[in-house]
Amino acid sequence: MKNVEFKKFNTYYDKYGKLSPIEGEDTIPFAIKRVYYIYEVEENVRRGFHSHKNLEQALICVHGSVKILLKTPEEEQIITLDNPSEGLYIGPDIWREMYDFQDSAVLLVLASEHYNIDDYIRGYDEYEKYYKEKFKKKEK
Numbered sequence: 001m002k003n004v005e006f007k008k009f010n011t012y013y014d015k016y017g018k019l020s021p022i023e024g025e026d027t028i029p030f031a032i033k034r035v036y037y038i039y040e041v042e043e044n045v046r047r048g049f050h051s052h053k054n055l056e057q058a059l060i061c062v063h064g065s066v067k068i069l070l071k072t073p074e075e076e077q078i079i080t081l082d083n084p085s086e087g088l089y090i091g092p093d094i095w096r097e098m099y100d101f102q103d104s105a106v107l108l109v110l111a112s113e114h115y116n117i118d119d120y121i122r123g124y125d126e127y128e129k130y131y132k133e134k135f136k137k138k139e140k
């Protein structure tokens, strides 16, 4: 779907284990300004429920597994992240929900901007309104 890309990272491995490097503006399309990680999430918890106006992110499940629901008024996709050598790029204007955190999942998030509460759109109705308004204008 648009503004979303699932990516396999180059991974180096030998008898000592595996290593997956990620370089900003190379492996992922943006310079990394912020890193956070979500962990110790109970299996029945669902979180996210927002979209971003400008923020770009890359999600990597560095341990365990987690499902990501991605949604726009036109498309919907569910991606399972369960491999530290894979990442999910999510650009602006995509609604996301994260759920089914399994096996002590640790979800690492790389972000293109510092934390900015004004970049969030929370509530699906508000998101849908914002999206339709934004893309209606662009079509003209």
Ligand code: TYD
Residues within 6 Å of the ligand: 034, 036, 038, 047, 048, 049, 050, 115
């Ligand atoms: P929240 O946005 O609710 O997480 P999720 O999108 O996974 O549901 O964030 C939880 C709390 O963490 C909230 O109080 C805001 C804070 N927070 C920061 O201070 N900095 C950050 O970079 C992020 C992502 C969250």
